[in-house]
Amino acid sequence: MGWWRVDxxxxxxxxxxxSRKAVPETVVPESGPARQDFRWYWLGQSxxxxxxxxxxxxxxxxxIVMFHASGLWVGALNAVxxxxxPVLGLFxxxxxxxxxxxxxxxxxxxxxxxxxxxxxxxxxxxxxGMADLCLAALAAGAFGVLYDVxxxxxxxxxxxxxxxxxxxxxxxxxxxxxxxxxxxxxxxxSQALSGTSALAVIAGSFLIPVMTLLRLRTPEPPxxxxxxxxSLFAEMKAGVLALWRHPLLRPATVAxxxxxxxxxxASTVSLLFAxxxxxxxxxxxxxxxxxxxxxxxxxxxxxxxxxxxFGLGRTLIAASASGVLWVAAPLALWLxxxxxxxxxxxSASVWVPVWNATVTTLRQxxxxxxxxxxxxxxxxxxxxxxxxxxxxxxxxxxxxxxGAMGAAAGTGTALALAGLTALGAVAALACSxxxxxxxxxxxxxxxxxxxx
Numbered sequence: 209m210g211w212w213r214v215d216x217x218x219x220x221x222x223x224x225x226x227s228r229k230a231v232p233e234t235v236v237p238e239s240g241p242a243r244q245d246f247r248w249y250w251l252g253q254s255x256x257x258x259x260x261x262x263x264x265x266x267x268x269x270x271x272i273v274m275f276h277a278s279g280l281w282v283g284a285l286n287a288v289x290x291x292x293x294p295v296l297g298l299f300x301x302x303x304x305x306x307x308x309x310x311x312x313x314x315x316x317x318x319x320x321x322x323x324x325x326x327x328x329x330x331x332x333x334x335x336x337g338m339a340d341l342c343l344a345a346l347a348a349g350a351f352g353v354l355y356d357v358x359x360x361x362x363x364x365x366x367x368x369x370x371x372x373x374x375x376x377x378x379x380x381x382x383x384x385x386x387x388x389x390x391x392x393x394x395x396x397x398s399q400a401l402s403g404t405s406a407l408a409v410i411a412g413s414f415l416i417p418v419m420t421l422l423r424l425r426t427p428e429p430p431x432x433x434x435x436x437x438x439s440l441f442a443e444m445k446a447g448v449l450a451l452w453r454h455p456l457l458r459p460a461t462v463a464x465x466x467x468x469x470x471x472x473x474a475s476t477v478s479l480l481f482a483x484x485x486x487x488x489x490x491x492x493x494x495x496x497x498x499x500x501x502x503x504x505x506x507x508x509x510x511x512x513x514x515x516x517x518f519g520l521g522r523t524l525i526a527a528s529a530s531g532v533l534w535v536a537a538p539l540a541l542w543l544x545x546x547x548x549x550x551x552x553x554x555s556a557s558v559w560v561p562v563w564n565a566t567v568t569t570l571r572q573x574x575x576x577x578x579x580x581x582x583x584x585x586x587x588x589x590x591x592x593x594x595x596x597x598x599x600x601x602x603x604x605x606x607x608x609x610x611g612a613m614g615a616a617a618g619t620g621t622a623l624a625l626a627g628l629t630a631l632g633a634v635a636a637l638a639c640s641x642x643x644x645x646x647x648x649x650x651x652x653x654x655x656x657x658x659x660x
Contacts, residue, residue: 245366245426246375252420253359254382256317259410260352261390262397263324266410267345269394270327270403275338288342292349293592300357301585302443305578309362310428314421316355321414323347328408336404356588361581364572366426373569373648377511380561384508388501429577447582456574456649459640460567461587463528463633467563468594470629471556473602474534477626478553480606481537481619486545496549503554508561515566519646523566525637530559531630538620573648602626 271285304312323344330336367375397406451457482488482496515523533556540548575583605625610618637643 245424246371248420248423249363249366250375250378250382252317252417253379254386255413255416255420256320256355257383258386258390258393259324259413260320260348261386262394262410263348263407265391265394266398266403266406267341269398270407271338271341273403281338285338285342285345288346288349292346292353293589296350296353297357297585297589297592298444298447298582299440300353301447301582302440303354304357304361304581304585305431305443305447307431308428309358309365309581310421310424312358313355313362314418316351316358317414317417317421319351320348320355321411321418323351324407324411324414328404328411331404357581357585360568360572360584362428364577364580365428366424369573372572373515373565374512376565376568376572377508377561380508380511380565381505383564384501384504384561388498388505392498443582447579447586450575450579451583451586454574455641456645457571457583457587459636459642460524460570461590463524463636464563464567464587464591465594466629466633466636467528467531468591469598469601470531470534470626470633471560472595472598473605473626473629474531474537474556474623476599476602477606477619477623478534478537478549480603481540481623482549485616485619486540486549488546492546496546496553499550500553500557503557504560507558508565511562511565514562515569515648520566520570520648521637521642521645523562524642525634527559527563527566528630528633528637530556531633532627534627534630535624537623537627541616541620570648 268285271281275281326344326347327336327340330340363375364372394406397409401409451461479493482493488496514526518526533552537549537552539552540546571584571587572580602622606619606622608618609622612618613621
C-alpha cells in the first residue's frame, strides 16, 4: 500500500508516558493527501538539487572557457558559492522559526532562478564579466541556504514523524543521483548549447519546484509566536544551545564535524593519489568517481531499512566507521589500481547518505518545532565550516608527507591517515547516550533545551 505503510501498533493512537507530558500520536494515513503531497515535494526537491549541482559545475566552467580565468579566480568563484552557510546560516535559522517555511521555499526557488538567469541575460547584453559570475554564485548560494533551512524545517509539518525516515532516505536518493549525474549533464548541455545558454535552461527548470510547492495541499501550521523582547542574537543563541545541550544531537554534531574533516581530506588526497601517484588520466578519474558515486545511490535507497534493522546508535556508528575504509586505498599501489579504488570508494560512499538521512530524521524528531529552523541551521553551519578546513588539511598533509616520504608513499600515507580520523567520530558516538539508542525518540522524550 505504499512506502508510508506503518505497523498497526505504531499507527494506533496511544498515550506515551514521558518525563514531562503525554504526547498524542497521529494516525498515519496509508494514502491520500500525505502521499500525493510528498510525491510533489520530492519531485520539486529533486529538480532543485539537480539544478543547483549543475550550476555549481557550470560557473567555473564558464569562467575557464569564456574568460580564461586563473586558478585564483576559479577558487574565489567556488568560495563565494559555498560561503553563504557560514555567513547566513544562523540568521536563516532564526528567520525560519519566525515565518512560515513554504513561502520562504517559494521565495528562495524564485530567487535562485533569477540569479542563474542573470548570466545569460548579461551575456545577451554583452556586459557579462567575472563579477557577474561571482555575484550570481553568491546570490544562488544565499538563496540555497534559505531553501535548505526552510526545506528541512518544513518536512515534519508535511508528514507524520513515522514517515520521516523513509522520506529523508528518498530525498537522499535525489541528492546522490544529482551529485552523480550533474557534471555529465552539465557538460553535455554546455557542449550542445553554450555555458550561458545552459544556465538559462537550468534557470527555467526551477519553475518545476515552484509549481510543485504550489500544488501542496497539506496545511502548514502558523509560525510560533515570538517571545516578547527577544533579540536576533538571543534567538540565535537559543538555537545553538538547543543543539549543544541535547544529549543526542550534541554527539551527533561532533561526530559529523570529524566525519566531514576526514571525508573531505580523503576526497582531496584521493584526487592527488589518482593523478600524481597512479598516473590516471582525467577520463579514468571521471569513471572512477562516477562508479564510486553509485555506492552513494545504493546507500540512499537502503538508508531507512538500515535504520530499522540496526537501530539509531549502531547505524550512526557504522556510518562513522566506514571512513576507515580509506586506509585500504594505498593497496592500489600493489593490486589492480582502478578496481581497488572503486571498491574502497564505493564501500565508503554507501554510508554517506545513510548518515545524512538518519541524522536529519533524528534532528527533525527530537527538536521542538519552534526551534527546528535554528537547530538545523546551527548544525549545517558547523558542518559546512568543517568541509573547507578538511580540504586544506588533506592537501597540506599530502604535500608535507610527499616531500618527506616521496610522492607515492606520502599521498598513500596521507590517504590512510585521513581515513583513520573516522575513529574519532566513532569514539564521539560510542562515549555518548546514542550508543544504546535503538528507536528515534520524540520531542518530549529528549527536549532540545530551553528557548531562553
